Amino acid sequence: MTEDRSGEQPPRSVLVTGASTFLGGYLVTRLAANPDIERVVAVDSRVPTKVLMRRMGRADFLRLDIRRPAIAKAIASYDVDTLVHAAPSILDSVEHTAAIKELNVVGTMQVCAACQRSPSVRRLVLRSSAMVYGAGPSDPGFFSEGTPARKEPRRGYGRDLIDMEGYARGLARRRQDIDVSILRFQSILGPRIRTRMSAYLSLPVVPTAFGRQPRFQFLHEEDALAALEHATLNRRPGTFNIAGDGVVTLSQSVYRAGHLKLPVPAGLISPLTGVLQGGGLPGIRSENTSYLSYGRVLDTTRMRTELGFVPRYSSLETLDDFIERGGSEPVISSDTWRALEHQAVAAATRLQ
Template structure:
C-alpha cells in the first residue's frame, strides 16, 4: 500500500492538555508538515509551549466562530479534535458538557464549510461503551453498549462521535478517523484513573473483580500521531495487550484495598483524594465495578498500529516512574501470598 500524502496544514484543538499539547510537539517536529496550529482557550504551560517548537499557538475558544476563521486563514487540511482530552483530569460538569458539545458542533460546522479540510481525527474514548454486568468479554468497535452511558464523558463523546459521523455524511470527501483509547496511564499524564490508583487506601466494590486494560501515555500520543499521518478512516479501539484485575493493580502498587458498597464508592474515594487530584465521579463507578476490555483486532489489521507497551508494562512503568509510594512493599505481599498458599496446602493434606 503506498504511503498516504502527508498533511500540509494541521490544526489541533486542546493544546493545553497533555495529549493535545504533546501531539502538537510531535507534529511540529515532522518536516513534511508545513504548518502546525495549536488551539486552546487556555495558554499551555511554558515547558509545553517550548516543546511545541515552530508550531503557532492560537488562543481561541472552539465554541466561537473564530475556529472557522482560523481554519480558513491557514487553509487547514487536517483537523485533530483533541480538546476532549480535558476528560483525563477535569471532573465532568455542566460547563464541561457545554464545552464538549457546543465546541464539537462548532468544529464540525467549520470543517463542513471549509473547502480545504480533507481529514478529521477525533480523540474519543472507550467510555462510550459504558460498563455493566451484561457486557461481552471484549468490546469490538461495532458492539453496541448494553447500557449506554447516560451522563458524564461517555455520554458526551457518544454525541460528539455522532456529530463527526454527520459531518462525514454531509462531506463525503472528508476522511474521518475516530480513536477510542482505553484508560490512559503514565508517569507524566494526570488522569482520574491514575489518581484513583495512587490512593494509599483504594476503595473498591465489595464482591466485584473488574478486568482492566491500560494504554501508556506514549502509545496514546503515538496512536493519535499515526491517525494524522497514516490517514486510515474508521473507528478504532486502542489499548495495550493483556488484562489485569483491579485487585492485582492495587497490590502491585503496594496499596491497601478497602471493599465498600457500590453506592459508597465515589463518596468514600472523595474522602481519601487530595483536593488537587482528579476526582472520581459516580459515572465511573460502573467501570470500577464491572471493568471493560477492548477488542483491538482492527487497531492492528486496519489501523496499522501496535502499542509499544502492554497493559502489564504500562502499569509497571506507572509504578516505577510515577509519584505514588507503596504502603505495603512487594516483599510483604509475596510473603503473605506464600503463607496463604502454604496454609491452603496444609488444609488439603488434612
C-alpha cells in the first residue's frame, strides 16, 4: 500500500452515498476495483440498476435513507474512515421539491453529524456545484473559491448546496482531525450522464436569451468521476472549483450540435424549454434562467495547484464528445454549416 504525498495512508474503508446515481454508482465501481482499499460500502435509498450493481463488484450495498440515524450505524459497522457524499448528484435529474430539499439538506446534516460522532472517520468528500455562485450581469470574469456570489441563490438546488457546504465546513471546524474536501463541479456533459444541460443542448431548437451571449465551461463525466476518485484517495482538504479548460459560448454549443437558436425574452426560456422537451428530464427552471442568460466561468487554479487534479477533456472537447456520442441528432449538418460559413465570408469579402 502506497502513501500519498502528504504522508497519509490511502483510505481503508470508504462509504459512498448516492450509489444509484451515475456519479455515485460509477465511483463505487472504481473504488471497488482498487486493491488498496479494503472495503467499499455503497449507500442509497434506491436500488441501483442491475447493470450498475454488477459493476460494483465486491462493494457492499446498503439500502437506507441518509436522513435517518441508520447512516451512523453503517459508518460504525464498517469502521468507515472516508465518506464520499455524492447523493447531491440527484440535482441533475430530479425536479426540486420540498422532499428533495429535505433529502439534500437534512441528509447532509445527518451525514455530517454521524461523521462528527464517529471515531473512525478521517475524511469527508462533498460533491457540490458551481450553482452556489449564482449568475448575474455584474459577476466577475472568473469565480474563484473565495469570491462571494454577487447574487447568491435564495432557493432551489443552489440554496440547498450553500446549506450543505455550511454543514461540511462546520464539521471541519468541530473535528479538525477530519479533512473536508468540497468539489464544486461545473455543468457536467457526457454520452452517458443525463443532466438538465444535456437535455437543454439536445433540443433541436434551443431557446436563448435575446441579446445575450453567455460563456460556459463544461466538465466531462469521466473527469467528474476522476475528480471524485482523486479527492477520495488523496488528502486534499479545502474547496475546489472543478471544470475543463477553456470557455465555450452558448451560440458555439448550439451550432456545433447542428441545432437552431430561438432568441426569446429571458423569462420565456423556462416555459419554452419544458414544452419543447415534452417529458423526460424536467425543463429548465426559472432559477436556471440567469445562468443561461449570463453564463458562469470558474477559476480552476486551486484545482491544479492544491488539489493536484488536471481534467483530461477541455470544455470544447467535452462538448464535442457529448455531441458525437450522446445521441443528439443535428437539425443542420456540419457540411451545411460550413457551406453557410463560406458564403458569409465570400459576401463579406465582396462588400469590402
